Amino acid sequence: MPRAHTFELTTDTSHFTPLQLQPRNLLSTGFNALSQWLRANWVSFPDLISKHRFSVVILGTSVEWRAPLKFFDGPTLTLTSTLKIQRNGTRAQLDTEVKGATGVAARVGILLCPVEVVELQGLSATPTRVPERLASLLQPDELELDVTPRRVVPDVRAALERSGKMIGEHKSAFTVHRHHCEVADQWAFFEVAGLVGASREAMALEGVAKQPALQAALGTPLQRFDMELSRPYYWFQPGTVASTAWVLDGGLVVVHRLLSPVPGGEEHGVAVERF
Amino acid sequence: MKFVLSGNLLRFSSFGREVSIDAPTLSDGLSRLCEQCPSLKPVLLDGDGKFRQIHRLFVNGDQVMVDELGAPRGAGDEVQIVTAIAGG
Numbered sequence: 001m002p003r004a005h006t007f008e009l010t011t012d013t014s015h016f017t018p019l020q021l022q023p024r025n026l027l028s029t030g031f032n033a034l035s036q037w038l039r040a041n042w043v044s045f046p047d048l049i050s051k052h053r054f055s056v057v058i059l060g061t062s063v064e065w066r067a068p069l070k071f072f073d074g075p076t077l078t079l080t081s082t083l084k085i086q087r088n089g090t091r092a093q094l095d096t097e098v099k100g101a102t103g104v105a106a107r108v109g110i111l112l113c114p115v116e117v118v119e120l121q122g123l124s125a126t127p128t129r130v131p132e133r134l135a136s137l138l139q140p141d142e143l144e145l146d147v148t149p150r151r152v153v154p155d156v157r158a159a160l161e162r163s164g165k166m167i168g169e170h171k172s173a174f175t176v177h178r179h180h181c182e183v184a185d186q187w188a189f190f191e192v193a194g195l196v197g198a199s200r201e202a203m204a205l206e207g208v209a210k211q212p213a214l215q216a217a218l219g220t221p222l223q224r225f226d227m228e229l230s231r232p233y234y235w236f237q238p239g240t241v242a243s244t245a246w247v248l249d250g251g252l253v254v255v256h257r258l259l260s261p262v263p264g265g266e267e268h269g270v271a272v273e274r275f
Numbered sequence: 276m277k278f279v280l281s282g283n284l285l286r287f288s289s290f291g292r293e294v295s296i297d298a299p300t301l302s303d304g305l306s307r308l309c310e311q312c313p314s315l316k317p318v319l320l321d322g323d324g325k326f327r328q329i330h331r332l333f334v335n336g337d338q339v340m341v342d343e344l345g346a347p348r349g350a351g352d353e354v355q356i357v358t359a360i361a362g363g
Binding site for chain 2 (some may be wrong): 056
């Protein structure tokens with residue numbers, strides 16, 4: 001069995017919306033679960049970077065909400081995580097189960113790309129595979145080298161193009177400031193959930209009078225949140241969330257493209273919220 | 276030429292986002308940029324003084340590869356340096 005790390009989190013009101021566990025907070029806690037797993041089972045995150053010149057960057061995330069759970073259901077969450085190295089050592093997948101008083105409330109997945117930290121001051125890095133000296137510290141069943149992680153976002157977008165009906169669109173501009181960032185002055189991936197949520201809420205509030213289906217974007221719990229990231233944003237970079245709302249098979253789906261004018265490619269990532 | 280810095284590079288340029296450098300080529304410009312902002316040197320250049328390929332260079336919006344660093348450049352060129360990946 002792959003090694004699991006379990007910890008208990010005492011909840012506060014900021015972990016929840018009135019509807020469910022808050023997506024940004026779930027992703028943030030899921031990332032902390034990675035750090036805890038590393039420290040308990042492999043090498044602590046600071047040592048991984050400073051001593052081994054090795055780190056991970058986030059390529060994608062998924063959140064699946066399961067049993068309904070609200071703030072007043074109980075005072076704690078129990079998080080259990082496993083980590084597996086995949087695709088010939090060029091990917092790592094952290095899966096975290098979040099249990100509350102009503103059972104498994106959410107599953108959080110974080111897809112990681114191993115990188116070699118080339119210099120420690122700016123923490124600039126380049127993709128790599130997990131080096132043998134670090135892989136040897138893992139258990140055999142934590143090495144799924146022939147497994148390629150499944151990509152959810154392209155499948156959903158293809159289904160929308162095929163069978164969806166677009167019912168709304170909206171653009172929200174933002175600038176990355178340090179409160180959005182992590183230690184390398186690049187934005188922390190979990191901030192995306194807040195930025196795209198803000199764009200979705202603005203779109204729904206503007207359009208709900210003409211398009212009642214958009215009400216689900218404000219008053220219904222999210223069922224899934226999936227995201228793929230292709231480029232980072234850094235401190236002071238401007239960006240735009242370009243959102244479109246769709247009806248697919250009777251449910252609401254909101255697609256958010258993360259754009260910027262920084263040269264090197266307009267699209268930084270795509271997030272999909274399903275209600 | 277005018278260098279435009281952003282993101283994780285700003286800490287090493289005393290938070291100057293634009294630095295004007297008089298240089299005939301990008302290679303010379305990078306050297307002079309690192310003389311003017313010494314903290315940038317280990318971030319942008321490796322131990323042999325070569326430009327680290329973990330960063331991307333764009334001149335007037337077009338990406339420039341390392342084998343083009345010696346090409347002549349004009350005083351009005353705008354050079355953006357963007358870090359491709361940071362491992363924080």
